[in-house]
Amino acid sequence: MAMEMRLPVARKPLSESVGRDTKKHLVVPGDTITTDTGFMRGHGTYMGEEKLIASVAGSVERVNKLICVKALKTRYNGEVGDIVVGRITEVQQKRWKVETNSRLDSVLLLSSMNLPGGELRRRSAEDELAMRGFLQEGDLISAEVQAVFSDGAVSLHTRSLKYGKLGQGVLVQVSPSLVKRQKTHFHDLPCGASVILGNNGFIWIYPTPEHKEEDAGGFTANLEPISLADREVISRLRNCIVSLVTQRVMLYDTSILYCYEASLPHQIKDLLKPEIMEEVVMETRQRLLEQEG
Amino acid sequence: MSHVVGKLGRRQSRRRQTRYLRTYQLSLPFGWEGMRQGRNGEALLREILSRRGGGLETGHAALPQAALQIRGSRARALPDRALVNCQYSSATFSTGERKRRPHGDRKSCEMGLQLRQTFEAAVLTQLHPRSQIDIYVQVLQADGGTYAACVNAATLAVLDAGIPMRDFVCACSAGFVDSTALADLSHVEEAAGGPQLALALLPASGQIALLEMDARLHEDHLEQVLEAAARAARDVHTLLDRVVRQHVREASVLLGD
Numbered sequence: 001m002a003m004e005m006r007l008p009v010a011r012k013p014l015s016e017s018v019g020r021d022t023k024k025h026l027v028v029p030g031d032t033i034t035t036d037t038g039f040m041r042g043h044g045t046y047m048g049e050e051k052l053i054a055s056v057a058g059s060v061e062r063v064n065k066l067i068c069v070k071a072l073k074t075r076y077n078g079e080v081g082d083i084v085v086g087r088i089t090e091v092q093q094k095r096w097k098v099e100t101n102s103r104l105d106s107v108l109l110l111s112s113m114n115l116p117g118g119e120l121r122r123r124s125a126e127d128e129l130a131m132r133g134f135l136q137e138g139d140l141i142s143a144e145v146q147a148v149f150s151d152g153a154v155s156l157h158t159r160s161l162k163y164g165k166l167g168q169g170v171l172v173q174v175s176p177s178l179v180k181r182q183k184t185h186f187h188d189l190p191c192g193a194s195v196i197l198g199n200n201g202f203i204w205i206y207p208t209p210e211h212k213e214e215d216a217g218g219f220t221a222n223l224e225p226i227s228l229a230d231r232e233v234i235s236r237l238r239n240c241i242v243s244l245v246t247q248r249v250m251l252y253d254t255s256i257l258y259c260y261e262a263s264l265p266h267q268i269k270d271l272l273k274p275e276i277m278e279e280v281v282m283e284t285r286q287r288l289l290e291q292e293g
Numbered sequence: 294m295s296h297v298v299g300k301l302g303r304r305q306s307r308r309r310q311t312r313y314l315r316t317y318q319l320s321l322p323f324g325w326e327g328m329r330q331g332r333n334g335e336a337l338l339r340e341i342l343s344r345r346g347g348g349l350e351t352g353h354a355a356l357p358q359a360a361l362q363i364r365g366s367r368a369r370a371l372p373d374r375a376l377v378n379c380q381y382s383s384a385t386f387s388t389g390e391r392k393r394r395p396h397g398d399r400k401s402c403e404m405g406l407q408l409r410q411t412f413e414a415a416v417l418t419q420l421h422p423r424s425q426i427d428i429y430v431q432v433l434q435a436d437g438g439t440y441a442a443c444v445n446a447a448t449l450a451v452l453d454a455g456i457p458m459r460d461f462v463c464a465c466s467a468g469f470v471d472s473t474a475l476a477d478l479s480h481v482e483e484a485a486g487g488p489q490l491a492l493a494l495l496p497a498s499g500q501i502a503l504l505e506m507d508a509r510l511h512e513d514h515l516e517q518v519l520e521a522a523a524r525a526a527r528d529v530h531t532l533l534d535r536v537v538r539q540h541v542r543e544a545s546v547l548l549g550d
Binding site: 024026028029030031044046048049053055056057058059071072073074075103104151152153247248249 | 363364417421422423424452453454455456457458459460461495496497498534537538541542544545547
């Protein structure tokens with residue numbers, strides 16, 4: 001069996017023609033942003049000796065009187081209403097600890113969880129004892145952010161039937177800054193798979209369920225074997241997302257779909273090669289620019 | 294990862310103040326094919342090349358690798374700020390003779406403690422209560438100035454992870470040989486036994502994060518040696534600054550929005 005070997009090479013410096021007009025003010029820690037004391041300081045800045053100084057490396061954003069510096073890569077900072085995909089790390093007395101790529105573990109209270117069957121009742125001691133039956137360590141869930149505590153920890157809830165435990169599929173972990181904020185993060189792509197774009201950077205790709213189960217409450221995991229065609233679509237989508245991420249393109253349903261279509265002439269495993277990645281993403285960018293007009 | 298050998302620029306003169314500025318071989322996975330996205334802000338460091346004066350190339354300075362993680366701390370959580378935890382380890386092949394160093398030995402602990410003190414001064418820990426910032430540094434090739442190289446490496450790692458810091462932390466070692474102050478000592482010079490100074494500086498404000506010296510030095514000479522170390526640290530800052538700005542510019546161009 002023939003194997004392909006590659007040697008690492010130096011990365012080519014980026015051509016400036018790729019981006020659009022970039023008049024952003026880029027700073028590194030220690031840079032003075034402004035000496036005007038009239039501004040309010042936001043994230044990524046601190047006040048030192050009458051000057052506003054940056055504390056992270058990134059671009060300066062100004063909204064009226066508020067100045068903040070958006071870092072290139074940070075952990076997920078929760079905001080109320082975000083959709084996240086997380087993994088259960090601990091089962092505690094009345095809650096689960098969920099890992100969501102943020103600085104502190106997120107919390108899913110037992111009272112914020114949908115009971116199977118969709119019943120609404122007070123959670124009793126038996127429910128507490130049966131917690132492990134619902135969600136164990138290592139399970140993946142999709143949830144929505146209910147509240148954010150003062151130290152930045154996030155409290156989740158799965159109070160709708162579309163959230164809950166995730167069954168068979170593929171998880172891709174990316175930086176949270178690459179996921180675009182949209183009205184909905186659950187997409188059924190026309191190529192035959194569905195995708196959940198978590199705001200925390202966890203992206204879940206799974207086969208589209210044939211019929212929507214209204215009364216499941218999201219707990220019954222579908223363990224039937226998935227057909228080869230579906231699996232190929234999911235693998236191709238995963239490789240597309242990885243190539244979009246390496247070229248730092250914002251992820252949303254349109255960009256993923258265009259990338260998928262641009263990648264069809266290539267084999268799925270070829271999508272992991274850098275030159276093919278670049279080509280595919282270049283084509284995607286082109287189409288996205290055209291679409292915006 | 295492509296390791297381009299750093300050039301050593303050296304201006305040697307016995308009469309006047311000598312300065313050796315070595316380049317650190319810091320390699321980021323940006324030299325890798327494609328870009329590597331570390332989930333936990335893992336940043337190996339960047340390749341920097343500098344030439345100064347006519348040079349003869351005599352070898353590499355300490356080559357460290359730093360990985361970084363910020364997460365919720367369970368046991369030792371401080372309610373109002375983040376805990377900084379640094380671990381230093383050195384590879385068996387890092388020095389001239391292969392030597393296996395157990396993990397908890399005295400030098401590693403001491404170095405870890407020094408790194409911790411340095412970074413507690415520089416990182417804005419008040420913004421992350423109840424969390425823990427772990428910095429793991431491993432030296433791959435040691436040729437003197439290991440503390441300084443570790444600090445520079447860890448600064449880049451913290452920057453890459455997006456953890457707010459007051460300023461860059463740039464460090465350099467300095468010594469006093471034959472009534473001249475030398476900056477950035479190599480292993481041979483350190484082993485010669487003269488006084489050695491390690492200085493970690495926040496360049497913009499000129500504040501000193503850590504200043505450590507062993508052996509004795511007459512106070513008249515202290516000013517000179519300190520000055521040499523500070524100048525070398527500022528030069529390191531220029532290099533790191535340039536590299537970071539380049540990276541930020543590239544990334545923001547790609548993002549484009």
